Structures are given as structure tokens and as C-alpha cells.
Amino acid sequence: GENVEQHPSTLSVQEGDSAVIKCTYSDSASNYFPWYKQELGKGPQLIIDIRSNVGEKKDQRIAVTLNKTAKHFSLHITETQPEDSAVYFCAARGFGNEKLTFGTGTRLTIIP
Amino acid sequence: DAGVIQSPRHEVTEMGQEVTLRCKPISGHDYLFWYRQTMMRGLELLIYFNNNVPIDDSGMPEDRFSAKMPNASFSTLKIQPSEPRDSAVYFCASRGTGGNEQFFGPGTRLTVL
Numbered sequence: 150g151e152n153v154e155q156h157p158s159t160l161s162v163q164e165g166d167s168a169v170i171k172c173t174y175s176d177s178a179s180n181y182f183p184w185y186k187q188e189l190g191k192g193p194q195l196i197i198d199i200r201s202n203v204g205e206k207k208d209q210r211i212a213v214t215l216n217k218t219a220k221h222f223s224l225h226i227t228e229t230q231p232e233d234s235a236v237y238f239c240a241a242r243g244f245g246n247e248k249l250t251f252g253t254g255t256r257l258t259i260i261p
Numbered sequence: 262d263a264g265v266i267q268s269p270r271h272e273v274t275e276m277g278q279e280v281t282l283r284c285k286p287i288s289g290h291d292y293l294f295w296y297r298q299t300m301m302r303g304l305e306l307l308i309y310f311n312n313n314v315p316i317d318d319s320g321m322p323e324d325r326f327s328a329k330m331p332n333a334s335f336s337t338l339k340i341q342p343s344e345p346r347d348s349a350v351y352f353c354a355s356r357g358t359g360g361n362e363q364f365f366g367p368g369t370r371l372t373v374l
Contacts, residue, residue, distance in 0.1 A: 181361060183361070183362070185365075190367075191367060191368075192265075192352050192354070192365030192366050192367050192368050193304070193352075193365050194365065195362045195363070195364075198361060198362070238304060247292060247294075247309055247311070247316070247317070247356075248306055248309070248317060249306065249363065250306075251303060251304040251305075252303075253303045254303060254304075
């Protein structure tokens with residue numbers, strides 16, 4: 150089955166700086182890669198996603214890049230703000246498969 | 262829409278007791294997923310339904326766990342008998358056909374003493 154590895158497990162950045170979280174996946178058939186943000190006491194919430202036919206996607210301060218050859222994808226958050234502090238999860242899903250396999254999460258702390 | 266609704270939000274029970282977690286998906290969504298989140302194992306899929314039919318239950322840890330979806334607006338996850346290692350946060354999520362996003366509920370924090 151699919152295996153998703155996520156790094157780092159914790160990340161602290163100064164407010165206004167950029168944060169990068171990286172994930173690798175094992176199944177070359179995976180074609181959908183979402184990123185979820187989970188705040189304390191809440192369920193995960195989708196913040197951005199990318200399909201395998203696209204190399205990069207941006208939404209304001211958030212961007213995701215995908216390297217299919219290397220089987221890795223990354224989340225980039227620019228101009229970080231205190232409200233970006235949360236746990237972020239990457240995930241992967243295979244073609245014709247509804248099952249999302251999640252990474253182990255990154256606890257991001259923005260230092261004011 | 263109120264989003265995915267789960268109840269109870271917190272459950273504390275003693276080992277050996279039956280526990281039932283409930284979920285109401287977003288209206289019109291035809292996929293429903295049950296996840297378990299722990300520090301050790303992260304977020305793992307237990308089972309998912311499509312149009313009320315269980316499709317993949319390979320993540321259900323053992324026979325003590327069962328899930329049902331009697332209609333499009335209600336699902337239950339039951340643990341009988343419960344054990345301390347079942348302590349976790351259980352999430353329900355739903356998704357509509359044609360979309361990719363899974364919408365998660367607020368979760369049920371289960372503690373088995």
C-alpha cells in the first residue's frame with residue numbers, strides 16, 4: 150500500500166518568514182495530493198491540493214509543488230502569520246481509489 | 262450547511278463497555294469516512310462508505326469495531342468491548358461525488374479507562 154513520509158515533525162519560524170514542509174510518497178500510481186491544516190481541538194481542513202498532471206499550484210500565500218519523478222511534494226507558506234500556527238498533514242491518493250494516506254504531520258509554530 | 266456533525270464530542274468509558282460514535286455527513290455527500298487519530302499511528306482510515314454501502318473496511322483494527330450507515334444522513338462506529346488502547350480521537354468525514362475534498366467533523370475524543 151501507499152506510504153507517505155513527512156518532514157519535519159516540528160517547525161518554528163519567525164513571523165513574516167517562509168515555511169516549507171516536505172512529503173514523499175511510495176506509490177507511483179498516486180495522482181492526488183491534498184494538504185490539510187488542523188487546529189487544536191478541530192478536525193483537519195483542506196487548505197490546498199494538487200493533481201499529478203500539475204507541477205505547482207498557488208493560492209495567495211500558500212503554494213504546493215509536485216515532483217512526480219522523485220515522488221515528493223512540498224507545501225510553501227510565505228509571509229507567515231500567527232494564525233498559521235497549527236499541525237499540517239500531507240496526504241496521497243491513488244487513481245480510482247478513495248483512500249487517503251496521511252503523513253505523520255508537522256507542528257508549525259509562528260514566533261511573533 | 263452545518264458541516265459534518267459528530268456526537269458525542271467527548272466520551273469517557275470503562276474497559277469492556279460498548280461505545281457508539283455517531284456522525285451526520287453533509288447533506289448530498291455520498292462518501293463517508295471514519296478515521297482514528299493517535300499520537301503513535303497518526304491519522305488512519307478505518308472504513309469508508311459510498312451510497313451507504315461499506316466499500317473498504319481494511320483499516321478496521323479488529324472484530325470489536327463495527328460501522329453502519331443505515332441511511333444517507335447517519336452513520337455509527339461501534340466498539341464492543343472497548344479497551345484502553347482504543348483511546349483516540351475519531352473523525353468522520355464526508356465527500357461529494359465529483360469533488361476531491363473530504364470535509365472533516367470536529368471529532369469525538371474517546372477515553373477508555
